[in-house]
Amino acid sequence: MTQDRLETETSLQRAIDYENHQLQAGGVSKAGSALMAVAGSAPAYSIAASTALLIGAAGVGAPGALLWCGIPMLGIAFAFGYLARVDTHAGASFSWVARGLHPLLGFFAGWAVVISATIFMVAGALPAGAMTVALFAPDQANNTLLVTLVGSVWFLVMAAAVIFGVHTTERAQWVMSIIEVGILVVFAIIAIPRAITTYHHGQAFSWDWFGFGHLTTAGVFVSAALIAAFYYWGWDVTANLGEETKNAHKTTGWAGIIGIIIVFILFEVYTSTSLVMLPGKTIQDNAANVLGVLGDAIMPGIGGKIMIIAVALSTIATLETTLVQVSRTLFAMGRDRTIPFAFGRINRKWKTPVFATLVVVIVSLLLFVLANVFGDSVGQILGWAVSSIGLQIAFYYSLAGFAVVIGFRKVLLKSVKNFILIGIWPLVGAVFMLYIFIAAFVDNITNGAIIVDYLGVGLLVIGVIPLALFYRKAKEIYFTRRPLEVPEDFSA
Template sequence: MADDLQKDALSLVHSVVMGVAGTAPTFSISATMATLIGAVGVLAPASLLYCGLIMFGITFAYMHLNRLEANAGASYAWVSRIFNRTLGFFAGWTLLVASTLFMVSATIPAGNATLLLLCPSLVNDQLAVTLVSMGWLVAVSLVLIRGIALTGAVQAVMTAIELAILLVLTVAAALRFGPAAAHRLSWGQLAPSAFTPAAFASGAIIALYFFWGWDVAVNLNEETRDSARLPGLGAALAMVIITSAFTAFAAVALLALGDDEIRNASTNVIFAVADRLFPRPWSYLAVLALMLSTIGTLETSILQFTRTMFAKSRDGALHRRWARLHADWRSPYWATLLIAGLGCLLLLLSLLFHGVGEVLKASINAIGVQVAYYYGLAGFACAWHFRHRARQSLADLVLMVAWPALSAVALWASAVVAVSQFDLPTALIAVGGVLLGAVPLGANRQARERVAATPPMAGRPSDGG
């Protein structure tokens, strides 16, 4: 079809790379570790481990649902098919909102890292950080418009370098600080009984921000070889890598840094650890890893946004212009320009907050709740659709029904508890952003009904490249 995304452009390796890059290990640690440790202290490694186990239930849901239908809209398409179009619309809309908010929390660390390398005196200048962040957002968007094949190749190189640097830092810190730890860690801190319900929910919502993004591998299914199988497998393999990396580095950060050091490090926890391990300029390898990670997660978040918007617009759930593809590069360029513009606008609005740390905290918490919502919908959809398979084997009962459903319950319960503890602006951003979807839902109802009456693959928008 002339209006299809680029077919067979990605392999299993690309799916794993995209899944890892989507979570942006170095960026997530830098942007969020101080917030997580501030919330749960020495229970941070356990929070990440348990959140990883919860997330595996959603990963299994995505694997099985992708075999049911390989659709770039992922949770939007599956929830629409299994439950109804309204719930499906909000599953996709929530991802769009979270991705847009992420343009702020992703680009600010990139701006920080760039200034730390080029002009350290401006690192604490919020206007300078914001302008550099906008520059990164525009540059990454232009690369993505160029097409998925180039993006996949660039992403593979960046992710390999990032993981290598992170591994070196983790091993070196464990060997050096283990005997003289800043915090005393014990196996008992990994027990569920170490948490109160409120502490678990608070840690889970923040930890969810670490893991969000692995599902980009599935959003790229229409552009991946063996689209029904490889994207889901790639997402699962990526989850193994990132759960191990996050849990290990949380322990390393607690071993290497005291509470005041972690608090003062803010969005530069990785650099603070590296600075204690290696003399400068070698410690600046951590800054390089952060820049690569941030660029990578910017790419994957924009990919998720544009592929979800492409799928929804193709179905008539949003205006058809957002499904137009570039004539040569087969990329949804209008959708890419949209999120770049929205991201720049939000970055400018973030100047109204008092300091970078306040902006990051608000966006991290809001995104965590929104991700819990649409991941949870996918988990429930999988459990409901495959409920009859539970009678056939224990494996089907666990992997298709029980684990996805329990993960969905845990995510939604954590989101409800977390929202009750937010300040009013953060709660409004988290919940109001989702409810705002009622506007385009109503505006495009007639278009959806027309598409629903059209045979599959027909009536798609013309190529606007």
């Protein structure tokens, strides 16, 4: 009897703790949620940093790779949207996969978000510093110490915006993302007619670029698809903001879909324009910032500098959204006791997970400084780690896709709309992500890049440590989590 009473009191105390540590409900508007999805995918940064890689992997098949990766990615966005309809949770896939598939898989889905986001922030801070220095002091562009310091300052500024409340986070995104996307749209309007009527040292545009014809082998397709996944990744920050978004049950899903559609259009326009207006050698020689060179081709004289502004803002904005995503995931994991509960506490004034945010900031800054101060060895390791992010993204996206299909299985045949949007399309996305995960893993072994597999999967396996340490504490809260509760009349 005493033991039963003790367990009851413990459960009651945990329920009180859970209630006392809630994020700011309604802090993000509907429009702000969609804006976060666009900012999370970082269109200008993605185009600048990844275009050369994508074209190097697929040639003129690059637009096709973006299309054929975008379609299944939209299926994952549908999965996130419908899962959010029945379970609005800061942990997003951490909770959904647990309830739709199994808590152990859910834990590793959350762990994959934490690992991939932390690594990305380390990789993103350097371009933020480099672009700022290139804009204001181009003669110091190769000054590693200066670039590191400026990148660190930007990272700390964005961390402060995240800590001081979701309203501050959203306001910062409105300023940065509106300017960034505005620049990209204006330059696209100028570039498209020129690309159609003539081409400058590149290739004549062809609609064949969007087919499978140029994705000649399975290896080419997998390599290109993995890079394309990097382009889109980040839109799902809207799901992690679910507990802080107005009418989140419907808003977060559609915000993610709108975000993917917007960045898809921008990605296709700029990838195709790069192929038309720039020679292949120029693209590869300027792999770190293709967008700057393209800006000069579109608007000679000043275009490159304007594009540098767009890339800098995009990089800074995505540092903020990524920090939001990882801090909310850690908060949810801590609140559910799968990691120390300190991560699950919020600041009473700002209603944000300050401890979780500060831990990520300290770890990221430490890795960032080590990578840039101690030379190529650490930098190379981080380069491999960044390549491993694709494996982690594909892992947790595929789990979320399967979770919605299995979790909603009883309502899939209620209507054609349910069958397509909750069943077939997310299933295609899940299978696609699982395929590129397995194929990329095997391809890395074949091509001697096994270190990427060790990091990509190895960093996931490290999650076994907190899992073992905190399993008993989380057993009653997380590891016995009830299945998804889907109404029998649920309609897409």
